[in-house]
Amino acid sequence: MSEQSIKNSIRNIPDFPKKGIQFKDITTALKNAEVLKEILDTCAEHYRGKKIDYVVGIESRGFIFGTALAYILNCGFIPIRKPGKLPADVIAQEYALEYGTDCIEMHADALSKGDKVLIVDDLLATGGTAKAAADLVRKLEAEIAGFAFVIELNDLHGRDRLASIADVYSVVQY
Numbered sequence: 001m002s003e004q005s006i007k008n009s010i011r012n013i014p015d016f017p018k019k020g021i022q023f024k025d026i027t028t029a030l031k032n033a034e035v036l037k038e039i040l041d042t043c044a045e046h047y048r049g050k051k052i053d054y055v056v057g058i059e060s061r062g063f064i065f066g067t068a069l070a071y072i073l074n075c076g077f078i079p080i081r082k083p084g085k086l087p088a089d090v091i092a093q094e095y096a097l098e099y100g101t102d103c104i105e106m107h108a109d110a111l112s113k114g115d116k117v118l119i120v121d122d123l124l125a126t127g128g129t130a131k132a133a134a135d136l137v138r139k140l141e142a143e144i145a146g147f148a149f150v151i152e153l154n155d156l157h158g159r160d161r162l163a164s165i166a167d168v169y170s171v172v173q174y
């Protein structure tokens with residue numbers, strides 16, 4: 001399957017959730033069995049053979065791809081969630097948005113020193129969310145083996161913020 005076929009299955013919604021944003025809707029890609037398999041297999045192929053203990057997925061679309069990827073790569077899955085959702089002790093990381101700040105959390109005992117982690121989300125825009133996820137992983141002294149995304153928005157240069165930390169991989173780019 002070509003990269004273009006995957007792109008054709010991702011729906012663009014202009015001005016969602018606010019004016020000026022071109023929202024990349026992955027529900028249309030998820031619905032297509034062949035595209036879903038191609039996305040996951042392509043991504044898994046990039047990381048096959050690399051030492052990865054856990055996939056860390058970012059709420060909520062990172063859970064969809066992250067858990068499936070963990071299954072294929074034969075490793076465990078760890079969720080990073082919005083504040084107040086995880087039941088046990090957490091560590092938190094704030095990060096800057098265009099206006100204001102946001103925060104993500106991970107269980108404080110989710111990772112141990114030296115664990116090798118692949119961070120997964122559906123889309124890389126400015127890289128702020130993935131960088132905050134990386135900060136959480138490093139607070140627990142785990143190592144980042146890479147970042148994996150289904151979609152990368154090149155104009156927002158998120159890759160530049162992450163590339164000094166670890167390998168950055170995306171299935172399709174816009």
Ligand code: AMP
Nearest residue numbers: 022023024123124125126127128129158
């Ligand atoms: P960023 O932190 O700027 O890299 O933004 C990445 C996060 O915001 C991901 O969790 C995405 O799901 C979401 N996101 C940002 N821009 C878009 C977009 N144009 N379409 C869909 N999701 C987006």
